[in-house]
Amino acid sequence: MSDQPLSSASPRVGLFVTCLVDLMRPSVGFAAIKLLTAAGCDVSVPDSQTCCGQPAYNSGDNLDAADIAKQVIAAFENFDYVVVPSGSCAGTIKHHYPEILAEDVVWSGRAKALAERTFELTSFLHDIIKFEKFNTEFQRTTTYHDGCSGLREMAIKDQPRNLIGKIPGLELREGEQAETCCGFGGLFCVKYPDISESMVDDKVNDILATQADVLLGGDLGCLMNIAGRLSRRKEDVEVRHVAEVLADMTDGPAIGDPDSGGH
Amino acid sequence: MEPTSRAFHDNTREALADATLQAALGKLTRGFPVKRRQAADRLPEFEDLRDQARDIKNHSLANLDFYLQQFEARVSDWGGQVHWAKDSEEACQAILDICRNANAKTVTKSKSMIGEEIAINDFLEKNGIEPIETDLGEYIIQLRKEPPSHIIAPAIHLSKEQVAETFLGAHTDLPADRPLEEPRALLEEAREKLRQKFIAADVGLTGANMLVAETGSNVLVTNEGNADLTYSLPRVHIVIASLEKIVPTLEDAATVLRVLARSATGQEMSVYTTFCSGPKRLEDPDGPEEYHVVLLDNGRTDLLGTEFQEMLRCIRCGACLNHCPVYKSIGGHAYGWVYSGPMGAVLIPGLIGMNEASHLPNASTLCGKCESVCPMRIPLPRMLRAWRKRQFERKQSSPSARLILSLWAWVAKKPMLYRFVNRQIIATLGAIGKKTGRISWLPLAGGWTSKRDFPAPAGKTFMDLYKEHGG
Numbered sequence: 058m059s060d061q062p063l064s065s066a067s068p069r070v071g072l073f074v075t076c077l078v079d080l081m082r083p084s085v086g087f088a089a090i091k092l093l094t095a096a097g098c099d100v101s102v103p104d105s106q107t108c109c110g111q112p113a114y115n116s117g118d119n120l121d122a123a124d125i126a127k128q129v130i131a132a133f134e135n136f137d138y139v140v141v142p143s144g145s146c147a148g149t150i151k152h153h154y155p156e157i158l159a160e161d162v163v164w165s166g167r168a169k170a171l172a173e174r175t176f177e178l179t180s181f182l183h184d185i186i187k188f189e190k191f192n193t194e195f196q197r198t199t200t201y202h203d204g205c206s207g208l209r210e211m212a213i214k215d216q217p218r219n220l221i222g223k224i225p226g227l228e229l230r231e232g233e234q235a236e237t238c239c240g241f242g243g244l245f246c247v248k249y250p251d252i253s254e255s256m257v258d259d260k261v262n263d264i265l266a267t268q269a270d271v272l273l274g275g276d277l278g279c280l281m282n283i284a285g286r287l288s289r290r291k292e293d294v295e296v297r298h299v300a301e302v303l304a305d306m307t308d309g310p311a312i313g314d315p316d317s318g319g320h
Numbered sequence: 321m322e323p324t325s326r327a328f329h330d331n332t333r334e335a336l337a338d339a340t341l342q343a344a345l346g347k348l349t350r351g352f353p354v355k356r357r358q359a360a361d362r363l364p365e366f367e368d369l370r371d372q373a374r375d376i377k378n379h380s381l382a383n384l385d386f387y388l389q390q391f392e393a394r395v396s397d398w399g400g401q402v403h404w405a406k407d408s409e410e411a412c413q414a415i416l417d418i419c420r421n422a423n424a425k426t427v428t429k430s431k432s433m434i435g436e437e438i439a440i441n442d443f444l445e446k447n448g449i450e451p452i453e454t455d456l457g458e459y460i461i462q463l464r465k466e467p468p469s470h471i472i473a474p475a476i477h478l479s480k481e482q483v484a485e486t487f488l489g490a491h492t493d494l495p496a497d498r499p500l501e502e503p504r505a506l507l508e509e510a511r512e513k514l515r516q517k518f519i520a521a522d523v524g525l526t527g528a529n530m531l532v533a534e535t536g537s538n539v540l541v542t543n544e545g546n547a548d549l550t551y552s553l554p555r556v557h558i559v560i561a562s563l564e565k566i567v568p569t570l571e572d573a574a575t576v577l578r579v580l581a582r583s584a585t586g587q588e589m590s591v592y593t594t595f596c597s598g599p600k601r602l603e604d605p606d607g608p609e610e611y612h613v614v615l616l617d618n619g620r621t622d623l624l625g626t627e628f629q630e631m632l633r634c635i636r637c638g639a640c641l642n643h644c645p646v647y648k649s650i651g652g653h654a655y656g657w658v659y660s661g662p663m664g665a666v667l668i669p670g671l672i673g674m675n676e677a678s679h680l681p682n683a684s685t686l687c688g689k690c691e692s693v694c695p696m697r698i699p700l701p702r703m704l705r706a707w708r709k710r711q712f713e714r715k716q717s718s719p720s721a722r723l724i725l726s727l728w729a730w731v732a733k734k735p736m737l738y739r740f741v742n743r744q745i746i747a748t749l750g751a752i753g754k755k756t757g758r759i760s761w762l763p764l765a766g767g768w769t770s771k772r773d774f775p776a777p778a779g780k781t782f783m784d785l786y787k788e789h790g791g
Contacts, residue, residue, distance in 0.1 A: 121725075210688065250766075315756055
């Protein structure tokens, strides 16, 4: 895909905001719009979107998951690309919609067609648009958490690192366990809080071992989980979505920091 | 063994509070993954071998009846006998009958997960026959009357001090003040004890890492050589194996062996690999006079043709346990039955039923690490989801969770209503968390806030802000 020419001079991108960004961290959505616009995309935000349906799918409720998948497909199939500021939600659209709708003669083709045009934000900027003019600097020491679905379903590993590598001042220190799950897992973290706590503690310890002062990642679920645990342990590490840093939108409070209420 | 999977929450709390276990798990999950990675990196064709191994097992499972019959015929040609067992009861009975015919008083045993599955040790003991585990780890947990906590490292949950204590309690004929601090001393003592048992045993019971259809052989892989003494010294050799262990040819077995040890311990090959084919022949200097294979189904054929068929490719290497962050947190016993880790979470509901094991497929973040290291490329996360789907369809998941999920899905299908509801919730949460940026207690979200703060939302949703900004 990365070697193909863009479908038009100004590709029409539908931004799938994701339910967590919509509810918890609107700045990530605005950062995504800013980046995509700067990269020359014509960005729209279809207002019939809600959630990708992953909570239903991962709970075994395939009927509701299929209904929600159809809703997303209908809202986004007329764009050149669907871009998602989350590896997990992008993975659901790209890999699981075709599975969920595999038996549906009408929808399976549409699901596959949408899947081919769906990308996680950093991999879209890096692999497809090849955008690297970030008008910002970030004089901080960072470490990066690889969200599981992004890493293992979407092969997102180097893309965000290459992008933040272009930002003057930013230092990246890899955690030994950057690829290990943080224990979020959607409903898992509330159904099995004890195991989740043990996992997020391992993650927090790995982050602290890097002595980085900012944790970056591409999935808000993981970041909220880790930020919440850091905060409970009173550890002083700032947590941000990578899009906020790339888009020079780090003036506001970090995730879970005071006064992140109010925009 | 009696499953305790229903008490999963209690089991996990106990495991998380066990400092010895936590230290052991930390060591195990730091060690094995690195060794596996190094072994895989040293072998350029490792990924291709995984594909080949997967294809071999897929082919075997698609032609299971053919290869099992071929295997039985070859075993008969050698003068051995195959005993077909539908379930644990039949398998235990078949083994007992063979032991009784041999007038056996003691049975030495090399490590076998199927032996654990059918609880053969308890059964033999109840019938007056003494079973003796000869794998060091299995010997230790047999003395402690515990199930294994890892497929290839059954006593991984114990410290060497606990093992010393166990030996002091069990080997009362030895001086009580003997030094047992060093692992070497423990090993020597076990070796001394087991040597007498090897020689005295009437029957040797082994598992099988594979069964080879074209030669009627069983394959045994160990690092301690105990399986070789177990099958070759007694008069009777019994192999207990589940039927999906079959592969068509020796060549196929060799391919699977090339991924097995590398995935398990990072070794290129285990120290001992043995192919046993039938009883001793006239020209053989030693070996058993009788050779029996008890072939166990125990629910496996019910998985054929279902979304769980691919689970039957599993070769019990333990890689998915070694790499699983959930297993790393709670160890093997918390799963409540013989198997554990991702492979256990998929297999256990299939073998003992979803009523017993309902937690196991849910206690996973679906992080996908297991599938990425499985030598047989078993899509474990997909199968965990498949169990959840069955639970949901059969209304076996918790009613309150189902209700909340249905309500959420109903709203998520109505974008205008969805936005209206979210607007209220987010405004409230935003107001609560405005000053501190975090919320330390939330009703209905105790699972979250008992362990972490809840990062406060911005007070307005993206969609509303986007509209305000003229989007």
